[in-house]
Each structure stands twice: as C-alpha cells, then as structure tokens.
Amino acid sequence: RTPISVMRAYIENNLSEDAALPDPYRQDMEVLRRETLKLQDLVEDLFTLSQADARRLSLECAWVSAGEIIAHVAASAGAVAWESKRIALSTQAPPDLPPVWADPRRLEQALGNLAQNAIRHTPAGGVIIVRAEPTAQGVEISVRDSGEGIAPADLPHIWERFYRGAQDGGSGRTGIGLALVQELVESMGGSVGVESQPGEGSRFWVRLNSEAAPSGSG
Numbered sequence: 001r002t003p004i005s006v007m008r009a010y011i012e013n014n015l016s017e018d019a020a021l022p023d024p025y026r027q028d029m030e031v032l033r034r035e036t037l038k039l040q041d042l043v044e045d046l047f048t049l050s051q052a053d054a055r056r057l058s059l060e061c062a063w064v065s066a067g068e069i070i071a072h073v074a075a076s077a078g079a080v081a082w083e084s085k086r087i088a089l090s091t092q093a094p095p096d097l098p099p100v101w102a103d104p105r106r107l108e109q110a111l112g113n114l115a116q117n118a119i120r121h122t123p124a125g126g127v128i129i130v131r132a133e134p135t136a137q138g139v140e141i142s143v144r145d146s147g148e149g150i151a152p153a154d155l156p157h158i159w160e161r162f163y164r165g166a167q168d169g170g171s172g173r174t175g176i177g178l179a180l181v182q183e184l185v186e187s188m189g190g191s192v193g194v195e196s197q198p199g200e201g202s203r204f205w206v207r208l209n210s211e212a213a214p215s216g217s218g
Helices: 002-014 023-053 066-085 104-120 177-187
Strands: 062-064 088-092 100-102 127-134 138-145 191-196 202-209
Touching (some): 062 066, 062 104, 066 088, 066 100, 066 138, 100 104, 100 138, 100 202, 104 127, 104 138, 104 177, 104 202, 177 191
Parallel strands (some): 088 127
Antiparallel strands (some): 062 100, 138 202
C-alpha cells in the first residue's frame, strides 16, 4: 500500500494547479494517475480477499437503509457511466423498504463492483438499473444492464477468483471483482446470483436479511 500511496501523492502533486506542466506531460501524468488508482483498487481488493481467507475480515454490521446505499453507489457510478460511455444509470427503490443487516461500507463496495462490472460490459448509450425490492426474508438489490450478456459456458464460473471469460480478453480485468462481491455479501449473511442471456444483458442480484441478524455476524 505505501509505495502506491507515495506514487499517487507524487503524481497528484505534479498535477496540481500550481504545477507548470506542458500539455503533453500533463496528459501522460493523467494516464499514470488513472493507472495508479486502478492498481490501488486492485491491492485493496486482494487485501480484502486475503482477510476473508484468514477469517480476519472486519465487518461493522448494523441495520441500514438499502435505499441510501444504492443512492450513494448511483451517485458515484452514474457519473462515471455517463462521462465515459453516455450510459444512463438509474435507481428504483420503494420508500418503505425494511432495513437490512449489513456493513454499509462493505455493501457499498460490493454494489459498486457490480455497477462497475455493468459499465464495463454495456455499450455506449446503454442503460443500467439498480433496483431494491422487498423479499420474503429481506431485500433484494439488483444491477441490471443492457449489455452483451454472459456466454453460457462462462456463467458457472464468473464468481471464481481470477476467472476471465471470452468477453474479457484484453479488457485488463483481473477477475477478482465478482469474487470479492460474493465474499463480502456472504460474510454479511447474504447471497448473490446472476441471470444472463448473450445479447440481452445481465442481472446480478444481492439478497440481504431483514428478519434477524445472522448468527455470528457483526
């Protein structure tokens, strides 16, 4: 973490308004900044997975509002989706949703990964919908996209670490984003799933408990 943080601080200092950089060098530094942020995210994801493996993943679960969490995710991911590919990201959540048992920071991280995955696999001008609705045991939060869908051969493997399907070739994907989603959600006593057809987009869902705090969680 420390070397990457130092690199990021150095780059951002050189990109400050006070830095008199010629345009070509400033463009190069912008590229370095973006790649450093990606590397920092990758290190954090790997660190979180290693904590889960060692049963040392720290969770601070409480009864939280799913509607507030998806609003935070939509505000962040929606801006990226529109600016990068003119993808419209919207949310659907009734105001009377029951609270869910979750770590709000980890839940936002998991849903953010799903939103980024949807952006990656949705063509320019597409649509992404983040929806929350009550279920018999709690709340289901889904991320639906109008993207390319997932090949049937890849579908059983998408939650596996470092798995990259045929559509990910050359994309720069590490194959740990969805694995991390599963680890985080299941650590909170929830479950994950996906429905997809090639050419018809995908729908990823997260189901969380609203009845009682899962035993041993917190």
